[in-house]
Amino acid sequence: MTAGPEARDLLLAELGGSLFASLPRSDQRRRGEAYLRGLLAARGRKSIRNIAALSGGPAAEQSLHHFVSSSTWDWEPVRRALAAYTARIAPPQAWVVRPMVIPKAGDNSVGVERRFCPVRGQVINAQQAVGVWAASDDFAVPVNWRLFLSESWLEDPLRRRQASIPDSVRAETLGECTVEAYVGMMRDWGLPVRPVVMDAREADALSALHRLRAAGVPVLARVGGSLRLAPAEPTLPGRGGEALPAHQIMGAARDLRRPVLWRDHDGRRSVHTSLTAAVRVGLPGRRPAPGEPVRRRDMLLLGLGDAAGRWPAELWLTDLLNVPPAALVRLSRLMGRVRRDFDEVADEVGIRDFAGRSFGGWHRHTTLASAAHAVRVLTRPGAAGADEEAECLGQAS
Template structure:
C-alpha cells in the first residue's frame, strides 16, 4: 500500500483509498533541458545551464563553480559559469516553474511536502546567513535557512521550489545592495517562509494534492485559515499549546471554549486506538493514534469562511500509552488514520532524499554571496536531483540542440 492523492470527493468517501500510480518515464539531460530552458532566449545560456547541471551530476566532491568548470571546460569556462549563475540576467522563476511541471510528469505526486533546509556556513557574508539556535540540531549554528517544496511520489521525492528565509538585518540598505536582494523581498519567520513557499508553488496550478508540513513554532491558526481559504487539503504537525475548540461528541463535558491541545489529548486517552500503516518498502509501522474532531477558534474560522467546518486532531504515541509524542491537525476528516499516518511519514521520506539525493548533487554547495546566485544554483541542483533520482545521468550527452 502507498498513498493516493485525494480529490475533495475522494476525501469524503471511506471506500476510495486505493492507490493509483503511473511509473515514471525515463528522463535524460537533453530532454529535460529542452523544457527547462525554453524561457531563455539565448542558446549560449541554454548550453551553460546544461553544462552546470551536468557538472552537478558528475563532479566528485564539492559542486563548486570551479570544480564544475574543470569538468566541462577550464578557466575561461569558470568565469563564464560564474557570470551565468551570479550576474546574468536570466530569470530563475520561469525555469523553476518549468521544472515543477516537468517533475509532475515523471514523478506523479501523492503529496506536497514543505521542509526546511539548514545550510551551515563558515562566514557571515552569504545571503541570509545568521547565527541562531536550530532545535532539530540542538545547537547554535552559523547558517542559512531555506524552505523547499517537494513533490513526493511512489518512487521518489524531488524539490520543485525554494524560498530563502531572510531576517530584518538582511534588509538593511547596505546588505540588501551587496547581496542583490530584490526590493520585494521581506523579512519572514520560518512559518511565514514555509507558507509563502507553498502558496507560491500552488499558484503554478500544479496538481492538487494534500500538503504535509511541520507547522510548529508558527502562527498555526493563520496558516490553517489561509489554507482553508484556498481549499488546500492539509496534514500539519502542530504545537501542543495550540488552542482549539472540541467538536467531538465522544468527549463529554467540553463546551466550545478553545483549549490547548495537550489538555484535549489528556482528556482523550480513552479514544486511543492501535494503528498499523505501511512504511518504506516492506516495513510496517505501528502506534497508538488518538483522533478528536476539533475546530479553529470561532473568530479565525469565520475569517477563513469555514467556521462550521470540523478538523481532525491526531495524537501519535507509543504502545506504552504515554502522552502523544506528536500532534497533527488535518482537514481530511473522513479518511482512515492509517492513511494519515502514511502522509505523516512523507516528512521522513523527504529528509532521506535530501541527505542521499539532493545533497549528492550539491543543493547546499553554493559558495557565492548573492541572492540571485543562490536561487539559480538551487534551481539547477533541483533539476540535477530529478535526473539523479530517475534518469540515466551516465548516458547524458553534453550537446544541446539550440
C-alpha cells in the same frame, strides 16, 4: 523510469529541453546543461570551480560563475518546468513543505545570521530556506524554494544592494515564508492540488494554518502539544469552547485509540502497527482579513503512537475529515521520505553548496541543484511504483 547511465542521459536530455526552454539564448542553455551535468558528476563540494573542471577549466569557471551569480535569466519558469515534469513523471501524493538550514562560516552570504538550529540543538551561523517537495512513497523532488530573510537584512540598504535583493522582497515571519513557498507556486503553475504536509511545530503554526485554510488548501500539519485548540467532541473536556493544549485533548481521547497498519518507505517495506486516535477540534478564532471568506469547518486532531511508548508520540492537525486514519498516517510518513532523499541525494548534488553572496545566485544554484536531484532519484535503482503499498494500506483502513 529505469536505472543506469543510459537512462540518466536520456532523462537529462528530455528534462533539459523542458527546463531551459525559457532561457532566451543558446549559450545560456548550454551553460545550464553543463552546470546540471556538473552537479551530477563533480566530486566533493559542488563549487563552481569543481563543476567547471569537468567542462573547460578557468574559462568555463568564469562563464558559469556569471551564468549563476549575475546573469539575468529568471529561475521561476525553470522551477515551473521542473514541477510540471515531476508531476507528470512521478505524480505526487502530497506537497511536503520543509525547512532547510544552510550552515555558513562567514556573514556575507544573503540571509545569513545567527539562528537556533533544532536539529543541532544550538545556535549556528546559517541561512534558512523553505522548500516545497513533490512527494510520493518512492520519490521526493524539491520543486520550489523561498529564502527566509529577516528585517536585519531587508532594512539595511547596503546589505540589500550588495546581495542584489529585489525591491519586491519584503520581511515576513517564518510561518508566512512557509505558506508563501507553497501558495506562490500554486497560483499559476497549473499543478495538481494535493494535500500539503508540513511540520508546523517551529513556525507560527496558527497563522500558517489560518492562511492555508483561507486559501482552500487541504493540509496535514504536525503540531506541538502546547498548541491550544477548541475540542468539538461532546465527550471531551473543554466542549464548551475553552481552548486546551493539544496534548491534553489527545490524552483525554486515549480510549479512542485504534490500531492502524502502515509501511516503511526505506526499501524494506516492513509493515508496522501503530495506535491512532482522532478527534474534531477547532482553531482558536481570529478576525478574517478584508475580503477573506469566513471558514468555520472543524479540523481533525490525530494522535500517533504505539503500545509501548508514550501517548501521543506525535500530533497532527488536518482538515481532511473524511480520509481514513491509515491514509493520514501514510501521508504523514512522506515527511520521512523527504528527509531521507534530502540527506541521501539533495546534499550529494550540492543543494547547500552555493558560496556566493547574491540573492539571484542562490536561487539559480538551488533551482539547478533541484533539477539534478530529480534526475538522480528518478533514475536510481529500486525505484518502484506504489500500487502494491496503496492496496495494502487501503485494506488496512
